[in-house]
Amino acid sequence: MKLILNSLLDTEAFAQKMADRLRGQTITVTLDGDLGAGKTAWTRFFGKALGVKRTINSPTFTIMKSYTTADGTPLYHMDAYRLEGAHQDLGFEECFEEGICVVEWADYIAEQIPADHISISLKETGETSREVELNAHGPQSRKLLEGWE
Ligand SMILES: Nc1ncnc2c1ncn2[C@@H]1O[C@H](COP(=O)(O)OP(=O)(O)OP(=O)(O)O)[C@@H](O)[C@H]1O
Numbered sequence: 001m002k003l004i005l006n007s008l009l010d011t012e013a014f015a016q017k018m019a020d021r022l023r024g025q026t027i028t029v030t031l032d033g034d035l036g037a038g039k040t041a042w043t044r045f046f047g048k049a050l051g052v053k054r055t056i057n058s059p060t061f062t063i064m065k066s067y068t069t070a071d072g073t074p075l076y077h078m079d080a081y082r083l084e085g086a087h088q089d090l091g092f093e094e095c096f097e098e099g100i101c102v103v104e105w106a107d108y109i110a111e112q113i114p115a116d117h118i119s120i121s122l123k124e125t126g127e128t129s130r131e132v133e134l135n136a137h138g139p140q141s142r143k144l145l146e147g148w149e
């Protein structure tokens with residue numbers, strides 16, 4: 001599915017809509033797109049909508065950060081940017097199995113991403129405008145995005 005976001009507010013509304021559908025699930029969301037496309041901005045809005053109290057910052061140097069959402073489901077925020085070509089196994093499996101995982105630069109660790117996941121690809125089309133490609137891969141993801149308009 002293709003979505004057009006014209007402002008940061010649109011990005012917030014999109015993240016809220018995703019949060020409403022994914023709340024309480026064990027699911028992985030991949031975020032791809034160039035530097036500054038808005039992957040971390042989206043994750044911040046997504047976490048806020050899930051009731052994360054702490055400030056969500058870019059995990060580029062820590063690779064992974066975990067947060068607790070309002071209903072107790074963990075939210076894992078990973079950034080694979082520094083893992084390009086590394087093919088290291090950092091033991092993410094447990095994260096993927098027990099909460100909501102958001103992975104920036106997921107393309108870099110594509111082989112570790114669960115087969116059933118939701119992908120978001122962000123493209124900067126202007127200062128505050130973004131083009132989004134949103135896709136479901138697998139039955140659980142398709143169900144979660146069912147009826148999206
Ligand atoms: N509609 C929008 N959606 C998302 N971000 C936007 C939008 N309009 C402007 N921005 C700005 O674009 C920047 C996006 O930066 P962000 O850190 O989220 O990018 P990123 O994709 O995570 O980059 P990196 O690959 O370096 O991690 C922020 O400063 C944000 O305020």
Ligand SMILES: [Mg+2]
Binds near residue numbers: 079
């Ligand atoms: Mg980022």
